[in-house]
Amino acid sequence: MHVADQIIDTILEAGTDTVFSLSGNQIMKIYDAAFDKDIRIIHTRHEAGAVFMADGYARSSHRTGVALCTAGPGFTNALGPLFSLKLSESPIVLITGDSPVADDARGGFQELDQTAISAELVKETWRLTNSTNIGSVIREAIILARSGRHGPVHLAIPEDVLTEPAQPFLFSFDDMTDRIGYSIAATDLTAITRALDSFDKPLIVTGATIAPNRCHDMIKPLSETHHIPVISLTSPRGLRDPMQGKLQDVLKSADGIILMDKDPDFSLGFGSPEIMPASRLVVCAAQSETVSLCNQVFHGNMIWGCSADPMQTMKALSQASLRRRSSAWKKSVETLLAKRPDAVTIKDKSAQITQITPARIMQGFANCIDPNKPPLVVCDGGEFGQWVQAGLPDPKVMAARTYTNGISGGIGGALPQAIGIAIANPDQHVVAFMGDGSAGFNLPEIETARRANLSITFIIGNDYRWGAEVEIQKNRYGEDRVHSCDLDAETRYDLIAEGFGVNGKLVTAPDQIESAMQEAFSSHGVSVINILMTGMAAPSF
Template sequence: MRLGIINGEGSGMTDQTRAADRLVDSLIMAGTDTVFSLSGNQIMSIYDAAIGKPLRIVHARHEGGAVYMADGYSRASGKVGVALVTAAPGFTNALGPLYPVMQSQTPLLLLSGDSPTNRDSMGAFQEFDQSLTTRGLVKESWRCTNPERLPLDIAGGIRMAQSGRPGPVHIALPEDMLNETTAPADTNALEFNAELSPLSQADLHAILSMLDNASNPLIITGPSLSETCQPGLTRKAQDALQIPVITMQSPRGLNDPALGDLRSILKAADQIVLIDKDVDFTLGFGDEQVMPCERIAMVAAEADSIARASNLISGRLEWGCLGDPVSALNALIEANTVKGPKAWMESVTAATRKRPPHPKEGEAATAPAILNAMNAVITEMETPPILIIDGGEFGQWSQSILPTEQMHINGLSGAIGGSIPQAVGAAMANPGRRVIALLGDGTAGFHFMEIEIARKYDLPITFIIGNDYRWGAEVEIQKRQFGANRMEGCMLDATTRYDRMASAVGAKGVMAEDTASFVKALTASFNGRKPVVINTIIEGLPAPTF
């Protein structure tokens, strides 16, 4: 999408304007309407430039919260999320979420203030090599050193975040660069849309031929093709090809509670096409005991993915090629030359719907009991809620039981703690839509204060805290690996009242100690726009697994 505003006409740009103003106008031209931020010295000119412009700055309580908000916003809108933080300590506070964002393949632009270039190597206030620090956490990182090119930097960052395998991009913004007076940008040169790399005809023909000769073909995708990222696309592919399409995005891999008996599916498949899905821990590193398939093809956005697959499944990787994941799946759909066996499709569907038996409920409510009750409530809602599900044992039960169509999970990184700010971002992207965040009591401590932001903006979010007085996943590791009498350091207690903490920041807090009181609180939370925290006491249980 090239936006042809000549010499800034209609953009708010004048002949001589601060680079900070050019930055704001470039974000608006890209379709950005919300930036998640925490203020600081070096970026105040951007705050000033946004005044009177159609660009909302949402001020978070922690830089990590701002990045997670941008993540949730992006996932729930399809746009590139934008986070803005200040230099050095503000920037380093923002680093924690970048690894989860990278692993979840979320397109995100992180803008950070930086010390002035005219004081480089002089020990300037908060001087710090930001690009060196972000290596491995983002797709690309660079520092603006020419204010005239700042609109091109913004366009390039947004474009790169979406292209190939989506992910975060970082740009450092020195304070002096933002305050420089610049000439109008050549807005005809600004290109914000993703660069597509379609499959070659040779690659497409090879993959279609492999699928056509298979008895039990299977397509596995990475997170960027999930239902929430590309609504309807995998279903469209299944309908067109009559071949099962499975998206893997959980850190539990083969034990993903939303994918049922995935192990049996992998063992039965005789032809697998991986579409931007790495051969990694989630696939048992391609071990033949896990996926014995002898004919595997891979379409990858990055050459490193093919190189790793070649090492791990040497001799079984029959075809590997580079390509944009969305374009690749669409090409398979449009070819319309392959139809998989009906019996195999039915078999895979049945296997993915399998769930392990639920434990019997004792005196305390259990995660399965309250989540089954919740399922009955939300399936009756006219507009399905957006579900933001954190990690940990409570999160795994949630993924196992609740509908996946509008479900955003913590992703391949296995990180916990992002759900509260992610829910804020998702609600900002979908005004008036009910958002439900599900998280454990350990997880609640990471970014609880961002509930204040939900209250300030009257966001209709229900935060459900499954409170079993423990760091559930770690307690299960201790029991499994070291013994039931070795559970030290991972227990929480009943003294912390998350419902009262919610009330303290102006939200509504409710305590639920059984399934009936939980259902009552959940239903009541849908009345009005005020955020509600339901502190739900449950029995500690290990995550569901086959």
Template sequence: MRGADIVAQSLAACGAKTVFALSGNQIMSIFDAALDTDLRLIHTRHEACAVFMAEAYAQLTGDVGVAMVTAGPGFANALSAMYSAKTSETPVILLSGDSPLVRDGYGAFHELDQTTMAGPVTKASVRVMSEHTLGEDLARAISLARSGRPGPVHVALPADVLTAQTNATVPPADAFARQPALPRESDIETLLEAFAASERPVILTGPAMTETRAGDLLAALTDAIDAPVVPIESPRALRDPALGQFADSLKHADLIVSLGKQIDYTVRYGEEGVFPADANVFAVAPDESALEQAERALGSRLTGRIKADADLCAERLIEGASVGNPRDAWRAEVAEALANREMEALPPTGDGVVPLDVAQALQEVVESAGNAIYVADGGEFGQWMQGFVNASRRVMNGVSAAIASAMGNAIGAQIADPDATVICTLGDGTAGFYLGEFDTAVREGANAIFVIGNDACWNAERMLQIREFGADRQTGCDLLPTRYDKAAEGLGAHGEYVTTAEELGPALARARASGKPACINVKLDAQPAPVFAKDAPGAH
């Protein structure tokens, strides 16, 4: 058995069904080995998109997402997306080909210190040093990606390790399993006592504990503890349009439990004025680094720290909760704040479709589809859509603030659930990054609907220039009003060009009926993103 066979069979043993890959010399032996398994290879057009696809796939299936790329520049191309997977707390395994061990130090083809490069954007980066330990190395990497705070792990696979013969065996399924960090009973009792004494508690969760990824756990926790549970996963932080006016309610909390949510820029480091000065604050996290970060940010204002997995802590709180202090009014107040979308109507700045009209048309599709997944990119258009498009499952660009993740995320989402209606929104700046992935979507039957808000500029940066430097200081942010729909048609997708709000509904209907991936290119009125919270701090 070759090392490559150990890789393919180990992936199958851990439950992986799909590998998002871009071919290259050093990994072709794994492509060959995959033929003898049930693994499905999704061949992408850019290495970063292989990771973005794996990221969304993992979030929606609960499985580990697997991406595979070649050595050298192929590996380097994947790293920016690994940063996104790290900040979105997604268990992704990046397998990369590598130069042969026997040629280390010789200036081999694509010789590169991969582990040093990947270290900062992963939970761990390892290089396999023997075909005989290959299965064990993969099992440890996959277990690590799943354990503690979920996140990406990189494994470099030297070409000679993959082609070498070995008598090693594939590890058992439990070798790939998550290693739980259980809360202590005394810590659960402390939290339950704090909730019992609180009038206005709030539980904050992070990217790994959203409704999309935690399922019914958040609703069960809300009801058991009788406290609002609010996930925060946007780079716009408390200014996230999807949070409405929640930042204003947070200022009145008397107890804040950060359940896996890092005390970072997205909550303005818990500064007074964001977290009330007299509120009790508990940090719950599986990783010591996050607890130390909370201590640095909050100092003596941190009431307690608990080292445990957020979801397991939530389950124990649900089990231990008893009917106590009723907080119907507080929960209603927070729910109303989260739903609040009050804003002054913005006058059109040009002759394009206003973003709110796009969002309302997409929401109608989401509601009629039933089984819908919404995938959001960043930028001003992305923030408009995130504020007004609500689906039961959502994948977004996340805390990394990466743009251009949406194209890969949407294809990964459609592969994860072929029966879902996947709606993806992205700006025209973003569309230029990975437009070639329409080819991947067509080949793989990933019939997502991609809606491009085309305002012919980098609007987020344009708005920053206007705010910071003045309206007469705009420069370097213009783009062409490109017909992305025509480009998508050339790659085999369905294309639509929309210039008025009245055209949106029929265009979306034709896209859904086309049986193809679809690109709806909307001529957009360039407007600043909405902010609903009255006094929410900026993200940075």
């Protein structure tokens, strides 16, 4: 057995059955090792697509996503998504080939100090220069991606190391999980439960690792049994998160807040007392730096702080004995979070019957899905993405079934993310929404989706412009200074889709929206719906 074989075996042992990859010289030994193993390699059209697919796979499956790319330009092409994935706390491992160790400092083919470049974009980055303990290191990388605050890990593996004989494992996965994971201390858990019991209007605010689309089973007991609201803040719009309604009113009403691995960053108004006037706060975070920062930000209002694995802590809280409380506070929070601006909820008037608006698209979507079995939804960023998130039906249900571009504000990832989600959830239909600007980033991956025989509908809200930037120009510089952010309706995404061998549909009138969606949702396969719509600023209160 060679190191390449050990890599594939370790990935399978971790429960990951798919690797997302674009081939290249230095990683072909890993391809060969996968030949007779029960693992699937999804060959993508760009390395960034491979990383985004691993992200979608990981966030929707409770498994570690794995992306595999070659050295040099393959590695640099894969870097683009990593900033977004780090902030989205996505548990992936990026494995890249590297120039041979034997050629170090001699100008070897595609020689590059990869770890120096990736260090700021991942939790850890290592170059593995010999076969000693390499299997254990790969196991550690997979576990590290999913421990504490989740996030990407990078491994650079030189080509000549892949052909070395594999060494025996020093530790089992269970042993390493125990070593890397860290449960909450009994004294800390007691302090948090006592704090919760003392609050009349408690609120748990989490980061992305504890989002409802990843930890629904942990959040549900706290919400339904103990009537404690849990809110995850993962939007680049911060306090104007379109899926969180009157979020600011909720934060102002709570008399005690638990920050569960959530930094007091821009999405929380930097912890301003005007935004979070609660006089008592408890902080539990994977990183001690977060606890220290919160202690500075909240001054004397922080009554307890501790470091612990956030997922293990949420599990412990969900099983804890807490005092019985009325559901009135929780219901009032749910009512506030479900509120939407009138522009989202009011039906289009007959005078606008020929106009396709983002709200009308989402009203059509709500009419076409089965409320008992809604699809998994992916929302890209930009103005259309905000309309989609605000317009999703039954927000409480859809929060556990919706994946967004995350707190970084990066766009363009929804298309490949949807592919990763569909592969991880083969029995479910996936619907990905994106604007025409976002669609262009990874458009060729439509062909990847077809080759993988997936069930995905890509809906493009086409307003012929970079909508978010147009709104910035209008608001900051004046309507008469909008320029250089335009696209056009001549780009036929539906025809491009047909060129990739999938079903393409052009929608130009409101009465075509639902029929196009119904056709796509009812058939297995890949569809692209290109909807020509009126561009509008994202809805907000």
